[in-house]
Amino acid sequence: MATRQEIIQFIIDLANSGMGVDKDGFAGTQCADLLTYPAKTFFGIDLWGNASELLDSAEQAGLEVHRMPTDKNPKAGAFFTMDAWFGGVNFGHCGAVIEDSDGYSMRTVEQNIDGNLDALIVGGPARFNSRGFENVQGWFYLTYSDTPLSENFQPLSETPKNDEMELIPENGTFIVGDAAINVRRGPSLNSEIVAVYDPNEKVQYDYKGSANGYRWISYIGESGNRNYMAIGQTDEEGNRISLWGDLE
DSSP states (O other): OOOHHHHHHHHHHHHHHTOOOOSSSSSSBOTTHHHHHHHHHHHOOOOOSOGGGHHHHHHHTTOEEEESSOSOOOOTTEEEEEOOEETTEEOOEEEEEOSOOOSSOEEEEEESOSOOTTHHHHBOOEEEEEEOSTTEEEEEEOOOSSOSOOTTOOOOSSOOOOOOOOOEEEEEEEEEOSSOEEEESSSSTTSOEEEEEOTTOEEEEEEEEEETTEEEEEEEOTTSSEEEEEEEEBOTTSOBOOOSEEEO
């Protein structure tokens, strides 16, 4: 089980990195994957259905569900769903609430809100957003291992800078997944961006390591400097828990 704060931070880190998660390996990083991926990865709960069906799925799994209308407001760590029609079908839309709502608006992270023409095929990465309650169906909570968040809880808005990382020798090839990945001068999301690799491009690397919640690969660039690329997220022990592409 994971704490509420750990899940919120996991989702905020996705938005900060410009990445997304794909739980089922189908149609890229869809909005529902942002909810179903942590449910399965951290809690072993395999939610089914598209975004408009997730409240029913969560209720069937025994999760705490709030349906509109209600006198409750979503708290940080809530996963909301809403009606959204495409081609006459209510596929719905959904996202994660990262701050306690005042009942008028929600501060959220959502996948697949970029408006790209191939959104139904490849999805879109996690993005910060704010929205009201129009068309919102309700929300649910995962079975967090902690009690409700303390009043002084504040999720980190960006990853702390730490350019120190143990380099572990490993020669390999990484193939970038559905979203482009930045190359940085150090193993931190605050470090300078020096290049960008697009989807399906290959990166040859000679070292790997874990720092700041991410698995990094490293190589010497054309400038002669060592470069770093985050290829997935890690747990507190540095074990990789997601991968934004393929390794050869």
